[in-house]
Amino acid sequence: MDIRKIGNTSLAVTEFGFGGAAIGGLYRECTREAAMETLQAAWDAGLRYFDTAPFYGFGLSERRTGDFLRDKPREDYVLSTKVGRLLRPVPEDQVPDYSYVNPLPFTVDYDYSYDGIMRSFEFSYARLGLNRIDILYVHDIGAYTHGAEKNAVYLRQLLDSGMRALEELKASGAISAYGLGVNEVGVCLDVIARSPIDCILLAGRYSLLDRSAEGGLLDACRKQNISLVIGGVFNSGILATGPVPGANFDYGPASDDVLSRVRAMQDIAKANAIPLAAAAIQFPLREPVVANVLIGTAKPSSLTRNIELLSVKVPDAAYAASEPFTIR
DSSP states (O other): OOEEEOTTSSOEEESEEEEOSGGGTBSSOOOHHHHHHHHHHHHHTTOOEEEOOTTTTTTHHHHHHHHHHTTSOGGGOEEEEEESEEEEEOOGGGOOOSSBSSOOSEEEEEOOSHHHHHHHHHHHHHHHTOSOOOEEEEETOSHHHHOHHHHHHHHHHIIIIIHHHHHHHHHTTSOSEEEEEESOSHHHHHHHTTSOOSEEEEESSSSSSBOGGGTTHHHHHHHHTOEEEEEOTTGGGHHHHOSOTTOEETTEEOOHHHHHHHHHHHHHHHHTTSOHHHHHHHGGGGSTTEEEEEEEOSOHHHHHHHHHHTTSOOOHHHHHHHGGGOBO
């Protein structure tokens, strides 16, 4: 599998990586056995970049990812996790519902300050059981998660002291790169206008369907040599399932407008004798500033099916014909 560099750092990642939300029980329970089998399928397929976060299953994904990677040669893979949320133990009946099924018994507190980021980093070491983390992403900063009023406070925390923590960790060699892990474009532009970063894990905003990142972010990343890692390549599922009843887009039921757009894209894919999902999973890497596309699943069969899509030849004409139906 081809590799691409992360910004101006010495890190290089495989073009496809493994996203760890599903093995933390996102939307449906994932047993430890299923998690390990899925991680092994990813490794066997050549994926050598693994992304996780404290939020995924409230520590469950980090524990499982670390357990899997512990006996792998350390120079053979790149690992990222996230900061911005601190886990706090609570009674089982007080565990919040963030769509994780059977998570560990914690709740989350947001903290983007210097101390909060340093504490989160140390706690991730303990959950992972590993002694090196390559990339740290600031998780879910932005109005999309917090609303404008609260985000103004959190963004001030990050810019006033949190970024200094990330800079110190990188300067000391504790990490090799840092950036943002978010679902929106605006906060990316806000941060990179004020502070240098190496990479952005952007979920759902540079896909076959949603091209929001083309409205200035791609140009900014090219100018500053900031790499993009793309999550949510199927936009919560609709680009994999097609416009079927109950299809999801952006973490909820797809609107009639979105269903209509995807229906048109599916017709284009059929006319070119390709699966719509193949066009979707390959699309982001047409852009050189994209370093990696994450594949997130808790089933070995799903991971294998997605890997098989990489061998489908998607004609340029199919992408060109889909342009009028994109969201920008």
